[in-house]
Amino acid sequence: MQIDTLSDFLTQAGTEFRLFDLGRRLQPLAHSDFAAIEAGQRPYPWPLQRHAWLAVCYWQQQGGQPYVWFLKIPLDERGLFNNAAVKHFLAALVEQLGGDIHAPLTEEQQQNLADTPFTFQPPQDKLAAFHARLSLALEHAPSAFYQGAVDYLNAPARHNWQQLGLQGLADVAARLHKDDALARRVQQQLWQLPAPVQQALLTQCEHHPLPAALANNIITAISAEQERGEPDEERIALLLRATAGCAPFRARSAKLSSLMSLNPGQPVLLALAARLWQELTDETLLLQYLTLLAEHHGDLFNGLFAELVSVPALRPLILANLHNPELPAPLKQAFGNLFAASRG
Structure with a gap:
């Protein structure tokens, strides 16, 4: 029996399963998308630290106890699954099951699997x-x-x-x-x-996802915080992150544009990269964000650049601007430093 992917194992074992990403934030992952990722047809959409952080819940089709794995799968430089790592985990799994992929896992076997380098505790x-x-x-x-x-x-x-x-x-x-x-x-x-x-x-x-009225109310609370004598940037970042499960919407996009013009501190910039990266598909906001990092937070630039350029939705936009002659001087310099460091 040939088992090369997680989907192969879960299907051949006669299970139903659900997949979620737990990297930057919780997101469901459709079976069809996951199959394309496993086949190397597309990069993993939400990489974090060059890994896919997966929650896999499965149960026998005729019912029974559901099991959950939290899997940390390495990605290559293109964001594709490291198939050798997946096969290593599957080999350990089949060994725990004594070769019978239909056998239920005991608590001890579950613990043994949790000790592999490809699992994590959220x-x-x-x-x-x-x-x-x-x-x-x-x-x-x-x-x-x-x-x-x-x-x-x-x-x-x-x-x-x-x-x-x-x-x-x-x-x-x-x-x-x-x-x-x-x-x-x-x-x-x-x-x-x-x-x-x-x-x-x-x-x-x-x-x-949140109802539109609640999401807009949370964004309005940011304005109230900004009106204080000494606005709390940690709270502003918390409020922004609270809307991260929502698709981009006008009030948040306008607020982010306003915040970027005010030279926000690290909490807001980190929240944008970690939770709200989808807003950075707006090229104007992306370049404004990278320029702020380069000019005022150089210690963060290289690390956040590496994370953002690994996100498939952002990678083409970032690469297309690496040699843009219209870039502000601080961003040109930051890119130049990156190139120099990569050349050793």
């Missing part, structure tokens, strides 16, 4: 977002913490926020785009919530 916020999104995708009930979070949002004064579970807030965030009443309740209460609850909920929001 941080708690992404893990909570993943479980919330998965339960929604599989039409399962939310966690036992969900109702407590909803009860708290309905009457914060009557409940102790310190008793809230992160998973409950994750379940709320995952359902905002499907539950209008819940979204309205969150929008009504969000800015009155204690800072730790507000921050945890906003952090969960970045992994999911």
Whole structure:
């Protein structure tokens, strides 16, 4: 039996499966897209540190316990899957199963697989977002913490926020785009919530699409923060990231353009690269962003450039501008330093 890819294994083992990216933020990955990636027909769309950070959930077609793998697959310089790494993991997997790919994994076997160099443990916020999104995708009930979070949002004064579970807030965030009443309740209460609850909920929001009214309300809160005597850039970055699961929309694009003209600090610039890279497909904003890095944050330039140029949606735009004679002098110099360093 020839098994060369994860899809081969999961299909031949008679499983149903769902795929998610957990790199920059949580995103579902369609089977057809994944098959093209595995076949080397297209680069991985959301690389981080030259790896694909995958969550793979699978279960037997006739039912049974679902299993989850968190796989860290190396990518080559073109962003394509390192097939040797995938085959190494699959060989370890088949060995654990004693050659029977239909056999269920024991807890010990799961742990043995977790000890390979191709697995990782997501941080708690992404893990909570993943479980919330998965339960929604599989039409399962939310966690036992969900109702407590909803009860708290309905009457914060009557409940102790310190008793809230992160998973409950994750379940709320995952359902905002499907539950209008819940979204309205969150929008009504969000800015009155204690800072730790507000921050945890906003952090969960970045992994999911949001209703337009809530997303616009969050962007408006950035303006309110900017009007303070000493605006908190960490908070501005948090608010921007909270809308990262939304497709580009006018209010956010306008706010980002405004922020770039004000020479923002590192928190905002890092948030843009880490969570909102899709906004940088606007060439004007991209060049403005790279120029700001080159002129004011040279210590960040090389690392963020390497990350951004690895993103397939941005790579052609960046490469097309490397020798653009109209570039500002600081950006020309930064590119020149990159070329000099690559030549050794």
